[in-house]
Amino acid sequence: MCDQRGFTLWFTGLSGSGKTAIAKQVERELRRRGLKVERLDGDIVRQALTRDLGFTKEDRDKNIERVTFVAKLLTRNGVAVLCSFISPYRERRAKTRREIGTFIEVYVECPLEVCAQRDVKGLYAKAFAGEIENFTGVSDPYEPPENPEIVCRTAEERLEESAGKVLAYLEEHGYIPV
Amino acid sequence: MCDQRGFTLWFTGLSGSGKTAIAKQVERELRRRGLKVERLDGDIVRQALTRDLGFTKEDRDKNIERVTFVAKLLTRNGVAVLCSFISPYRERRAKTRREIGTFIEVYVECPLEVCAQRDVKGLYAKAFAGEIENFTGVSDPYEPPENPEIVCRTAEERLEESAGKVLAYLEEHGYIPV
Numbered sequence: 001m002c003d004q005r006g007f008t009l010w011f012t013g014l015s016g017s018g019k020t021a022i023a024k025q026v027e028r029e030l031r032r033r034g035l036k037v038e039r040l041d042g043d044i045v046r047q048a049l050t051r052d053l054g055f056t057k058e059d060r061d062k063n064i065e066r067v068t069f070v071a072k073l074l075t076r077n078g079v080a081v082l083c084s085f086i087s088p089y090r091e092r093r094a095k096t097r098r099e100i101g102t103f104i105e106v107y108v109e110c111p112l113e114v115c116a117q118r119d120v121k122g123l124y125a126k127a128f129a130g131e132i133e134n135f136t137g138v139s140d141p142y143e144p145p146e147n148p149e150i151v152c153r154t155a156e157e158r159l160e161e162s163a164g165k166v167l168a169y170l171e172e173h174g175y176i177p178v
Numbered sequence: 179m180c181d182q183r184g185f186t187l188w189f190t191g192l193s194g195s196g197k198t199a200i201a202k203q204v205e206r207e208l209r210r211r212g213l214k215v216e217r218l219d220g221d222i223v224r225q226a227l228t229r230d231l232g233f234t235k236e237d238r239d240k241n242i243e244r245v246t247f248v249a250k251l252l253t254r255n256g257v258a259v260l261c262s263f264i265s266p267y268r269e270r271r272a273k274t275r276r277e278i279g280t281f282i283e284v285y286v287e288c289p290l291e292v293c294a295q296r297d298v299k300g301l302y303a304k305a306f307a308g309e310i311e312n313f314t315g316v317s318d319p320y321e322p323p324e325n326p327e328i329v330c331r332t333a334e335e336r337l338e339e340s341a342g343k344v345l346a347y348l349e350e351h352g353y354i355p356v
Contacts, residue, residue, distance in 0.1 A: 036255050048247035052230070052240075062230075069226035070248055077214050077257045 191286030
């Protein structure tokens with residue numbers, strides 16, 4: 001690929017909604033097609049970039065601010081960037097969109113009950129027991145996107161369908177070759 | 179450029195040694211040649227990435243740790259990255275070299291007296307007056323590189339000569355087309 005077009009796919013949604021699973025699936029397919037890809041999530045950036053941050057609104061916003069800086073630089077250099085972060089605050093996401101420019105918001109929608117039932121990391125149980133503070137959806141707000149480019153409904157769709165939606169969007173809008 | 183090779187040029191040296199001046203000159207020339215370039219320095223990363231950090235050894239190392247993460251991602255995606263940071267600690271620079279891989283250390287060497295005489299930002303006067311703590315070269319150590327790929331001696335060379343050395347190195351080692 002000589003002239004790959006940079007963009008950031010921004011996966012937002014509750015903990016356990018399936019953001020990273022979809023991002024990984026899309027990443028695999030983009031790599032298969034020979035594209036330059038970087039995937040960022042909390043686990044990836046924590047060590048080098050955000051180790052000092054907790055889960056208050058201020059810290060969550062700082063977390064996203066740092067990730068935004070990285071995604072912006074990669075995007076303007078022709079990389080496909082896949083970010084999956086709860087990123088619960090609408091205003092911070094809007095700022096990220098303005099800063100990155102080529103920004104595609106993917107709302108990974110899944111009812112809280114379903115996320116809590118999955119409870120992949122055992123965090124909901126702790127949050128309901130009051131053992132974790134500032135837990136999005138339980139003791140902290142989640143502000144859903146108002147006009148996301150893509151909505152994945154992971155309680156109803158299979159992973160392949162959700163990833164397929166994202167890839168179809170990228171093809172239809174000329175971000176990646178068909 | 180279809181197949182630009184990513185690398186990080188790491189300019190280290192005292193405050194006022196001329197790191198950023200050389201980096202800007204090299205940046206201009208690389209852009210003129212149509213290459214993808216990102217330049218990072220304290221002013222550029224402070225707002226989004228390192229606003230919370232001061233000048234203790236711990237904070238300086240954290241600063242470089244975050245910048246290293248960004249430079250690593252850009253480098254492996256084919257970008258020419260130009261970093262100018264005092265980065266006084268040898269061990270932290272060695273770690274950055276290992277993490278980035280394609281890493282070219284440029285020691286911007288200039289005697290402390292000359293840097294202090296230039297005193298572009300008025301910081302040396304304050305440091306000598308004891309108004310600034312942890313000032314590299316005055317009240318904090320600077321550990322010079324032992325085996326830098328390139329040495330620029332800015333007390334003796336003109337800016338064009340220093341930048342020319344860097345460009346010649348990049349050409350000779352196949353990082354950029356001649």
